[in-house]
Amino acid sequence: MLGWIPFFEPMNAMQSYWYVLLLPMSFGISIIYRALRHKSYASYWRSVFLMTTQIVLGIVAIAIAISLFVQFIVPNLN
């Protein structure tokens, strides 16, 4: 990591923790989407954090459902 130049070289240290990057990605998407749809700045950041949480929980739920399908249902198909 000592010789790493940010914004030039890739962050290959994130290789094993790639799923953590779902948080900044959903946060960035929420910033843009809520900027388009929200009416008031007063509750803007609260709705951004709420949408980020909804995206993360939704993807976690899909991941659990798919892993259950692969672990328990797919082996019984043959």
Added chain:
Amino acid sequence: MTKIEQQDHSPNILAIFLGILVPGLGHVQIGQQRRGFLIMIGVFFLVMCGVLVGGIDAVDHTNDSLWFVAQIWCGLIVLLIDLLNHWLIIPLPIAEKATLVGLSHSNELGILFIAMAGLMNFVVLLDLFQAKPSDDLERRGPRRNKVVS
């Protein structure tokens, strides 16, 4: 539809052009400053995260041409990163290039971050077709009638 209504819904070509060049600038141009700057912050946040994770190799119009179709909607910043990639990294010999090119997940997620930024800016551009200057984010919440005792 009356002539006045048609004029109200005519898209602002200059705003759309500015929105393609710099994300959020289209909304700023039509008078929605707060909305425009928040869009700008969001798109640049995603692009910066993508370049931080995937390096400048995350934008490459030759090797990742299909992803580039989604990324290009971020405008000038993506063209600049692509130019830097082709100027600084691609001409290098493979041994020197090895540390500058993202490995599997780093590369994939770097590309995905910038592609998501581009696709979100495409949605922003679609919004510009029906946006009105008076629709900017209100500084405070909706007004409530005070109860006079």
